[in-house]
Amino acid sequence: MSQTPNMRMSRRGLLRATGGIAATAVLAACGNGGGTGGGSGGGAKGTLTLWASTAFAGDAKAALRTAAQEYGGKQGLTINVEGFPANDLAKKITTALAGGGGPDIVVADVSSIPQFAASKMLVDVTARFKAAQGEFFAGNVAAASFKDAVYAVPYDTSNVALLWNKKLFQQAGIQSPPGTWDELLASAKELTGGGRHGYMLGAQGYGSFLFWPWLWQNGGRILDDAGTKALFNAPEGLEAWNFYAGLHLTHGVVPPTFLGVTQAWDQYIQPFLTEKVAMLAIGDWGLAPIAKGNPGLEYGVASLPKGKESATVLGGNAIGITSACKNVDAAWGFVSWLTSAGQEKVLRDGYQRIPARTDVGNGSMAGLDEAHQIFIQQAASARPRPAVTAWGDIEWQVMANAWDSVIQKKKSPRQALNEAATAATQALSRG
Known part of the structure; x- marks a missing residue:
């Protein structure tokens, strides 16, 4: 050619x-x-x-x-x-x-x-x-x-849904998967202990990608309609960001090893596959590795717990x-x-x-x-991420770095999110 x-x-x-x-x-x-x-x-x-x-x-x-x-x-x-x-x-x-x-x-x-x-x-x-x-x-x-x-x-x-371990839920006396943020936190606390944790998170771009449903569920937006300004640090976004980060920083329901989930989804799935984590959010691409790695795992799939509204990415x-x-x-x-x-x-x-x-x-x-x-x-209601040329930089660099600075306790959630919004807006201005 x-x-x-x-x-x-x-x-x-x-x-x-x-x-x-x-x-x-x-x-x-x-x-x-x-x-x-x-x-x-x-x-x-x-x-x-x-x-x-x-x-x-x-x-x-x-x-x-x-x-x-x-x-x-x-x-x-x-x-x-x-x-x-x-x-x-x-x-x-x-x-x-x-x-x-x-x-x-x-x-x-x-x-x-x-x-x-x-x-x-x-x-x-x-x-x-x-x-x-x-x-x-x-x-x-x-x-x-x-x-x-x-x-x-x-x-x-x-799209992304919630995977939950039926056996661990039964052992903890929890009858069904959580349907709201409050229920998710309560369940995660009950399921944490004895070397196990209630919920899984990812680092770097895995963490930023999985944040978007939380933002939307709380009524927040990623960008303005023109695609020229970041809006994810508005009050709705900061509230969602604080809750999301708080699962690790405040409540300790996430295994510390999540800080090393930087290379592949397999790293993220592994603690759930080995029953060290009771819940995680992931897409259908996570099902095949589970079937291969632990075919006898008793788990269910549910919609993500909702905030003010339901949303998935x-x-x-x-x-x-x-x-x-x-x-x-x-x-x-x-x-x-x-x-x-x-x-x-x-x-x-x-x-x-x-x-x-x-x-x-x-x-x-x-x-x-x-x-x-x-x-x-x-599938019909999942929301796409913004179709802008700077998206790769925003999700994997700007937001990934912001997320890592929070979970590594280098910056406060507010500072990191505000700085990320400024950097994202600058990236958008460059086209």
């Missing part, structure tokens, strides 16, 4: 893009292992190259590879699927495209899409997607958009066509087929994931176990 002059990014632009995008990708890390190889560029008319994380393309028999072979065989196309560790994927995409190479198609975390779009790395698919847009959850469409244009098709959707992946693709029509054919009704089996059977389609409740997800049902029910 050739690099036209208007597609080439400056070195400064590349550094900004890779820094922000790569940080957000860490939160999507649901798989491990090395990449399967470098990109070929997909220059031949009958060849397309797709890059995804190893969560989707980690082995030779991955469902995405099989789907690509099936479609390619029918269309006379060769679709090469290549996998990379999730925390490296966005940086590799950015670097490759800036250098004139890279894939034709990418499967990327939705939080990366606005930054890809702002850097002109994705094709605007608004017109192509218009007829099918209503078949997808609005939140996922919004997350895959930038400045009123759609740059990727939503693929899977995820949206995640997932979207599929975009890169600006380096020479055969956009062929690439779009595959993308539209893979995300169409009837192909949910790829996500369901291959990855135990939930498609971002509104028809997931019509029985097509019957193959998923009971633990997934809450996530399916919440």
Whole structure:
């Protein structure tokens, strides 16, 4: 694939893009292992190259590879699927495209899409997607958009719910999972002791990502409507931040080891998996590691305990066509087929994931176990994070650093949150 002059990014632009995008990708890390190889560029008319994380393309028999072979065989196309560790994927995409190479198609975390779009790395698919847009959850469409244009098709959707250990609850005499913040704190206190703790938190960007539902539940907002000013330090935000941090700082219901949860979701899940923690908030991507690591674990899934209102945060992946693709029509054919009704089996059977389609409740997800049902029910109401180019810096750097300064007792919650809001607003002003 050739690099036209208007597609080439400056070195400064590349550094900004890779820094922000790569940080957000860490939160999507649901798989491990090395990449399967470098990109070929997909220059031949009958060849397309797709890059995804190893969560989707980690082995030779991955469902995405099989789907690509099936479609390619029918269309006379060769679709090469290549996998990379999730925390490296966005940086590799950015670097490759800036250098004139890279894939034709990418499967990327939705939080990366606005930054890809702002850097002109994705094709605007608004017109192509218009007829099918209503078949997808609005939140996922919004997350895959930038400045009123759609740059990727939503693929899977995820949101955050509460996992609770049924055996530990029964032993503590607690009959049901908490439904409110006060109930969560009371239960966590009862469940803390004897080497166990009631609730789990994460450090760095894991902690900042999991804070957003608390903010929304208390009536707070992340940014203003224009996306130019941070609002998360308003009174509603500070109250939620204090409660969130207080689980560790004031009440001691969180294991001290949470301070080391900085690299992967597996670190965050481990204390729950080994029954050292009774509750944690996580998305459906946490279910497979639990099933693998402790298949006999007796646990339930419930909606997050609510504050003034109920809320959860949206995640997932979207599929975009890169600006380096020479055969956009062929690439779009595959993308539209893979995300169409009837192909949910790829996500369901291959990855135990939930498609971002509104028809997931019509029985097509019957193959998923009971633990997934809450996530399916919440899919339509989960809230996306702001679609701004500075989001990676805000979530993984500004807020992550603020969170760490609080849990490490270097700054007060108020000071850290106010400083973070100022830094976030400055990041937004830089575009």
